[in-house]
Amino acid sequence: MAKQARSQITREALLRSAGLVFSEQGYAATTLSDIVAAAGVTQGSLYFHFESKHALASELIVRQHANARATMEAVPADGRGIDTIVLLSATIAGQIADDPIVRGGMRLSTESPRDFPEVATRPYEDWVTACHAVLARAVAEGDIAPGRDVAAMARFVMSAFTGVQVVSQALTQWDDLFPRLREMWGFMLPDMLVESRRTEIPRILAIIPDRA
Amino acid sequence: MAKQARSQITREALLRSAGLVFSEQGYAATTLSDIVAAAGVTQGSLYFHFESKHALASELIVRQHANARATMEAVPADGRGIDTIVLLSATIAGQIADDPIVRGGMRLSTESPRDFPEVATRPYEDWVTACHAVLARAVAEGDIAPGRDVAAMARFVMSAFTGVQVVSQALTQWDDLFPRLREMWGFMLPDMLVESRRTEIPRILAIIPDRA
Numbered sequence: 063m064a065k066q067a068r069s070q071i072t073r074e075a076l077l078r079s080a081g082l083v084f085s086e087q088g089y090a091a092t093t094l095s096d097i098v099a100a101a102g103v104t105q106g107s108l109y110f111h112f113e114s115k116h117a118l119a120s121e122l123i124v125r126q127h128a129n130a131r132a133t134m135e136a137v138p139a140d141g142r143g144i145d146t147i148v149l150l151s152a153t154i155a156g157q158i159a160d161d162p163i164v165r166g167g168m169r170l171s172t173e174s175p176r177d178f179p180e181v182a183t184r185p186y187e188d189w190v191t192a193c194h195a196v197l198a199r200a201v202a203e204g205d206i207a208p209g210r211d212v213a214a215m216a217r218f219v220m221s222a223f224t225g226v227q228v229v230s231q232a233l234t235q236w237d238d239l240f241p242r243l244r245e246m247w248g249f250m251l252p253d254m255l256v257e258s259r260r261t262e263i264p265r266i267l268a269i270i271p272d273r274a
Numbered sequence: 275m276a277k278q279a280r281s282q283i284t285r286e287a288l289l290r291s292a293g294l295v296f297s298e299q300g301y302a303a304t305t306l307s308d309i310v311a312a313a314g315v316t317q318g319s320l321y322f323h324f325e326s327k328h329a330l331a332s333e334l335i336v337r338q339h340a341n342a343r344a345t346m347e348a349v350p351a352d353g354r355g356i357d358t359i360v361l362l363s364a365t366i367a368g369q370i371a372d373d374p375i376v377r378g379g380m381r382l383s384t385e386s387p388r389d390f391p392e393v394a395t396r397p398y399e400d401w402v403t404a405c406h407a408v409l410a411r412a413v414a415e416g417d418i419a420p421g422r423d424v425a426a427m428a429r430f431v432m433s434a435f436t437g438v439q440v441v442s443q444a445l446t447q448w449d450d451l452f453p454r455l456r457e458m459w460g461f462m463l464p465d466m467l468v469e470s471r472r473t474e475i476p477r478i479l480a481i482i483p484d485r486a
Contacts (some may be wrong), residue, residue: 088385090302172440173300173385183445217441218461221454222430225437228384229429233395242433249430253465 073111076101077125080118081166086235088173089119119170123178126167127185129157134192143199144206144255145269148247150196151223152270155239158227159273165236172228189220200254207256215254222246240273285323288313289337292330293378298447301331301382331382335390338379339397341369346404355411356418356467357481360459362408363435364482367451370439371485377448384440401432412466419468427466434458452485 079101083092094115098105112118133153137146157164171178171185193216200206206215226246230239244267251263291313295304306327310317324330345365349358369376383390383397405428412418418427438458442451456479463475 172444186441186445214457215461217454218434218438218457221437221441221458222434223437224441225433225435225439226430227437228440229398229433229436232384233398242429245426245430246433249427249462249465253461 069111072103072107076103076108076111076118077122077166078162081122081162081164083166084119084122085162085165085169085231089115089170094118119166120178122163122167123171124167126164126171127188129161129164129167130154130185131188133157134188137196142203142205143196143201144203144251144259145266146199147193147196147219148266148269150192151219151243151247152240154223155227155243156271156273158236158239168227169231172224172231186220186224190216193219205255205259210254219250222250240270244270281323284315284319288315288320288323288330289334289378290374293334293374293376295378296331296334297374297377297381297443300385301327306330331378332390334375334379335383336379338376338383339400341373341376341379342366342397343400345369346400349408354415354417355408355413356415356463356471357478358411359405359408359431360478360481362404363431363455363459364452366435367439367455368483368485370448370451380439381443384436384443398432398436402428405431417467417471422466431462434462452482456482 076097080097083096083100087096092115094105094108097118098108101108112121133150137150137153141149154164158168190213194213197206197212197216197219201208201210201212206212223243223246226242227236227239230236230242247267247270248263251266252260255263288309292309295308295312299308304327306317306320309330310320313320324333345362349362349365353361366376370380402425406425409418409424409428409431413420413422413424418424435455435458438454439448439451442448442454459479459482460475463478464472467475
């Protein structure tokens with residue numbers, strides 16, 4: 063195997079291990095020795111790839127944000143807006159459950175936004191923009207009343223998801239994220255939808271996989 | 275002035291300065307020198323009161339939690355439940371706006387719950403318990419339908435407030451917390467209340483002071 067390919071594999075393994083360690087311990091309590099031990103590499107190997115704990119954490123946040131942007135862009139443009147926004151939230155929840163890089167990046171960006179100013183506010187702003195576009199589609203499709211303040215609704219959807227995710231992490235290390243997410247939409251959809259579409263709520267909630 | 279009283283004043287000044295510095299910079303980026311500089315005391319004076327950054331941060335979290343408990347207990351028992359839960363959220367928002375110890379404790383406990391395991395999950399659990407009791411009163415008073423899952427609603431109220439607070443901190447260092455809080459209740463009250471009480475939403479929203 064080419065040296066470069068091996069180096070790339072080590073780098074990915076380091077990022078995944080760092081993601082898990084940061085997601086469990088937080089930024090302040092994590093040492094580079096913890097990450098070296100979890101990754102099963104040498105300290106020298108870690109320093110070859112990342113010059114500091116801050117550099118490693120920044121890379122995780124950047125990767126998680128890139129991942130979130132890819133998720134926003136990969137969303138099917140032909141689905142109904144209201145289905146799409148629920149699907150988006152479930153997709154992110156699935157990534158938190160399964161992807162160490164997302165777990166680490168998510169914890170780091172919610173716990174220490176001002177330690178990473180280059181990536182602190184963009185993810186929130188991008189999510190609000192993405193939610194706004196999808197909710198505007200839902201208005202055009204007659205699921206949300208035309209008079210609603212969709213910009214405010216987008217901000218609230220993003221904030222509520224953030225809160226559900228932060229609390230689920232604090233209390234259960236995200237073990238109860240899926241049931242809490244279903245609960246969240248159960249409380250929000252009745253107000254979001256026009257009355258004639260509320261019969262669809264059980265169908266929409268079923269978009270969220272029955273995990274954990 | 276007695277030596278003990280002066281010592282107590284210095285300790286409070288240190289906590290207030292530390293609260294502001296932690297709330298602006300986060301735990302990881304804050305050094306004891308930053309706090310010494312902000313408080314205008316000597317390094318020796320800081321070490322006389324707190325043995326480490328972790329000890330200072332723990333004290334802030336403990337104080338903020340004690341403050342939150344006092345807030346829950348001070349809530350008038352004679353107000354309507356639905357008014358009370360909105361008032362509680364506005365009271366906490368006011369403390370975040372005005373009290374450096376609450377600002378610091380709030381940021382530290384949402385950013386690093388697992389760095390402070392002794393105080394990590396209790397505040398969330400206490401808030402859910404307090405919200406649950408107040409919402410149960412709202413059911414008894416006919417504002418919330420008896421069939422609603424009030425335990426889940428309490429969890430969601432607490433999570434949504436957490437998200438609004440975390441996002442407001444990340445994007446504006448809490449400058450927009452009051453308008454965002456009013457928005458949150460504007461989205462949540464229509465689903466929470468029975469139909470015949472929804473005409474009261476403007477009155478209930480007016481409980482939140484018109485700040486910032």
